[in-house]
Amino acid sequence: MKLFQSMRMALKSIYSSKVRSLLTMLGIIIGVSSVIILVSVGQGTTSQITEQLNGLGTNQLTVNITGRGATTSLTYDEALALGDIPGVKDVAPVISGNVTAKHNTDNVSVSVEGITPSYEDVKDFHVQSGRFLLDIDTQYRQKVALIGSSTANDLFGTDSPVGQTVQLNGISYKIVGLLETKGSSLGGSNDDKILIPISTAERQLQSKGVRSITIATTSADTVATVKSRLEGILAAKFSNATNAYTVFDSQQMLDTVNSTTNTLSMALAGIAGISLLVGGIGIMNIMIVSVNERTREIGVRKAIGAKKLDILAQFMIESVVLSGLGGIIGVGIGVGGSWLLGHYSPLSVSIAWNMVLVSFLFSLLIGVVFGMMPANKAARLRPIHALRVD
Amino acid sequence: MSTSGTLIEVSDMSHGYTMAGERMTILKNLSFTIDFGEFVAIIGPSGSGKSTLMNMLGCLDVSDTGSYLLDGQEIRKLSDNKLAAIRNEKIGFIFQSFNLLPKLSAVENVELPLVYRGISHRQRRQLAEDALTKVGLGDRMHHRPAELSGGQQQRVAIARAMAGSPPILLADEPTGALDTRTGKEVMGMIRQLNEQGHTIILITHDLEIAEQANRIIRIQDGNLVEDRRKA
Incomplete structure (x- = not known):
């Protein structure tokens, strides 16, 4: 009951200073939307690469002869002989x-x-x-x-x-x-x-x-054993000059690519997360201003019977509503932006719904964390002092 | 809650502030009682300590020493939250500068103490509308304070003070920001509330206003110098 009333009050107070609220929310909006867009693009790219690698087949090994050391190449017949390794289907x-x-x-x-x-x-x-x-x-x-x-x-x-x-x-x-x-x-x-x-x-x-x-193996399971046998043969052939050749399987490549793109998208999301943090500081700033401006209001509320918790809740809710609203707008822009990028740019995008949820919850959390200090300041005002302020 | 007998009992109340390293005593050993249904004016020049006394009587602050029994309850020992509850239930404030919240409509302003009392939406809306009708603003319920005249704003404030029917109405220079004519209207309304049984404590520096009360307590330099009852 009181919570509902407080939320209405918070929305009213946010709505009554639209420009200021929007500017305050901007940090959160930019943070949330960029986290969503960056992670969505990252996920899209990763799944595109994964698809391409899977297209190569997961039961494949590729040997590249780079030709360093005493023996620099493999003849055609030697290459065909690799087909005798157990588990190899074709070369x-x-x-x-x-x-x-x-x-x-x-x-x-x-x-x-x-x-x-x-x-x-x-x-x-x-x-x-x-x-x-x-x-x-x-x-x-x-x-x-x-x-x-x-x-x-x-x-x-x-x-x-x-x-x-x-x-x-x-x-x-x-x-x-x-x-x-x-x-x-x-x-x-x-x-x-x-x-x-x-x-x-x-x-x-x-x-x-x-x-x-x-080299195609008979199944994906034999890739590892074929690979070790293969490396043994090549090491003997190239007199242990291991930099004369490379052997890779598509699974290994897939893992490498995945970890690279994951690191990259996490780094990007981290940078966007910093903007969320900056947005939080913006909210704290405006909440402090708001508490100062409304000192008299706080005094009146306390005089007519508001308890500490009532005032604390009022300002906390205002801060959370502010950041949550920013989060919702940010989610809208992030999802919309990702969709537009997916449709009208060559980037492949898959909307990261888990990130949508995480970044929205994070924006709420920022409201709680950065609203705490100003709200506490308001709650601790003494009514006789607050009433004296003009 | 009883409705007769002693409502307020102040004994040996002293209070001071330390300002710029210097101890200033504002209230000096005040003792008096106020009964239910009284209309008391506390009068004194500025700096006499009457505002501090009002803060004490209104449970906005607690005195350094002495005791203050409100409706039989010792106020000095209560926590901030308990004081807030007491203010909410027992005291209706009427301020010189009205102190209405500018973003709320008249009826929402009147509802506010009832919100903090935890009264249901439907019930408090009813109480607020009744109170506003009683002060003659039944047709201005949804106006913002800025859309009302000073006299009307003070009437909203009076409605807010009495909507939860607290035993005490504490009016701090209620006519200070009003012209003579509206001031008279507001005083008439306050007298009427007293006749309906509300206990009124009026803080003022204006003797003419104070004369409308049934009893005048004069404060000077923190001392009670006169306690006069009209016949």
Whole structure:
């Protein structure tokens, strides 16, 4: 009953000085809305990256040969031999480099990868028209190529590239398949490349060594055991020069990315939290001013029978209502802003509902904490002194 | 609550302040009693100690020494919260500067002591409306103080003082901020309240106002110099 009355009084007093109340709430509004927006963007980005990594498959290992130390590369046969490790389903060695691709008068610089047919399953990357590379292409060093959708668009426009010829650094290749559009992943664009048989690529790129090997395991559970065996073999091969190669699995990468983005979004939320704190100080400031201005009112209330607790409650409620109102407006702006960002910007945003709740409760808490001092000051005023003030 | 006999019993009340390192005695061994239904004026020049005495009688402050029995209860020993409850139930204040809360309407102002008494919304609205009607402001209930004249504001204050029917009405220079004509109106109203049975204590420096009371207590330099009852 009294609480309801006090809240009405608080709202009335906030409403009667609208501009001042709004300015006071601004700190809380900015704090709450920026916490929500920043965490929402952080969460959205994290889940987008996670999705991309999951797209790579969780039962994959990737070996990159960086080539330092005495032995600097792995041959094609050595790479294929890794397929004998128990638990390995398939191995896709890759030789990569850059070439200039030419069709008629159109030139593009494009990355080229020498692959084996196993690439299709391991990387889950298929053709949308034509055919994939076959074992026979590798065996006979055929000059055939698969073309990524972006590169195809650059060279052939809307024409079908399948059956056409493309020149890679002057050597003619017949395009046998157009790859599906995959978009970008962590390794860069998947659509800006040309795939040729690995044996052909050794000559085309004049590179004997396999640069990278993607290994698919039979299941996600065998990743760890395959990885340790793999590292053993590689350590022997590269004479313990462990910086000559890197092995990573997508799970490990996922963990790294998650912890990085989490740290980042927590740091951002922390900075926004500081603005909440500053907003709280603003509320305390205005509450002190309010208590001073209303000393006489407090005196009157006390004279006609308000107890300490009544006055304390009145100012505490006012402070909490002020900060809570700021919190509600902040939640509105934060959620609305996140939604707008999600729809009208390239950022991927997932609204952090738990943060919405946390930051709103935090704004209430700030009202309590920073309202305490001024409210206590008001409650302790002695009526004879308060009544004397004009 | 009894309605006859002694309402206030002050004995040997002394009070002082320390100001700039110097002890100032404001009230010196005051003793007097006030019965239910009396209309007492406490009169004295400024600086005589009458405001301090009013604070004591109104339970806004407690004296250094002596005793103050209000309706049989020793006030000096009570906690701040107990004093607040006593003020709420037993004393209706009428101030020189009205002391209405500017953001509240007339009826809300009158309700305020009843809010602190914990009376239900419906009941206190009824009591407040009755009180305002009694002071002739039945048609101004929802006006803010700023929308009322000085006389009307003081009538709202009187309504506030008597809405909870406390035994004592304590009026501190109630006509001080009013012109002569409205001052007379307000005094008439206070006299009328006395005739209805309220005990009135009127603090003033104006003898003409004080003469309207049935009894005059004169304070000078903290001493009671005269206690005169009209025939």
